[in-house]
């Protein structure tokens with residue numbers, strides 16, 4: 001089965017990751033690429049300023065970049081992936097859904113809307129049921145599905161694995177790579193020999209998106225998990241890979257071995273881009289590290305380490321590749337779930 005996909009915002013940092021990940025995909029075939037009006041009409045090769053660490057795929061390089069609107073897209077697309085700036089996504093994604101397209105989006109607009117599935121396939125695949133509510137409420141033939149913020153997606157599967165011990169509170173402090181801010185996001189003068197102790201909006205996203213992901217959907221209605229999450233977000237001079245220090249307060253009093261087992265055995269899903277083991281747990285207290293561990297599972301596996309059980313809960317570090325598991329790879333995985341579940 002071939003699913004013809006369009007990439008919205010295909011020339012950007014995340015858009016290029018989509019192109020890289022989909023180049024050899026067993027089901028998805030890139031049939032259209034879009035960007036801003038300034039790039040429309042150019043070849044993808046000229047518009048994209050390719051900066052990913054594998055060669056630009058020749059077939060995609062020769063595609064002509066289209067404008068990002070329903071009228072500019074071919075009629076025979078089955079699925080759209082979106083990595084538009086969120087202000088642009090907020091305008092254009094609903095138009096596309098109204099026009100009948102199913103959109104798997106990485107942009108932050110509408111992530112917390114009650115009728116929009118915010119999904120990590122290993123954590124809450126059943127939240128796709130919200131699509132029925134969404135279609136009913138918005139009168140759309142298409143659908144909008146989101147993946148979470150890159151810092152949130154690094155931590156939340158580990159919290160999901162610990163929920164069996166009665167997850168009450170989580171405190172997290174992040175060390176986020178510069179690629180999260182986009183190619184021109186932080187200047188070298190700002191970040192070399194430095195750490196920036198603020199990333200606008202990031203803490204609130206981690207605190208709210210995680211509760212939605214861990215929440216329940218019943219009879220088409222969403223309820224948030226009652227875990228209390230508090231986040232402190234920092235930009236550090238690594239290129240890719242967000243490292244996070246988590247302290248999870250638990251109702252039960254599990255041993256470090258029981259926590260290790262819960263994380264390492266967190267259930268996998270059978271989708272083409274999913275890692276066979278979602279969370280790898282290191283015994284070596286010096287791991288995970290961004291440079292050494294971000295590409296585990298082709299950038300889709302989450303790593304954890306430094307486990308310490310205390311009277312109140314458990315302390316650990318976790319890591320994921322922010323533009324693969326945290327962005328383009330997350331949307332691709334959601335696209336695979338949409339196909340598997342028959343929404344595409």
Ligand SMILES: NC(=O)C1=CN([C@@H]2O[C@H](COP(=O)(O)OP(=O)(O)OC[C@H]3O[C@@H](n4cnc5c(N)ncnc54)[C@H](OP(=O)(O)O)[C@@H]3O)[C@@H](O)[C@H]2O)C=CC1
Pocket residue numbers: 008009010011012013014015034035036037038039040047068083084085086088106107108149150179180181182183322323326327
């Ligand atoms: N980088 C990361 O790690 C992560 C990023 N994200 C989110 O993903 C999205 C994309 O991020 P990133 O790739 O870094 O951003 P970039 O700025 O690198 O890319 C933005 C893309 O959107 C296109 N675009 C810009 N303005 C318009 C417009 N008015 N109409 C249509 N297309 C437009 C750009 O086209 P053109 O080349 O023509 O300007 C480009 O293709 C953002 O919402 C970001 O918050 C989410 C998680 C992680």
Ligand SMILES: N[C@@H](CC(=O)OP(=O)(O)O)C(=O)O
Pocket residue numbers: 086106107108148149150151176177179180181199202205322
């Ligand atoms: N804010 C993230 C990247 C990002 O764009 O997140 P979001 O998808 O929530 O806008 C970072 O700086 O690493």
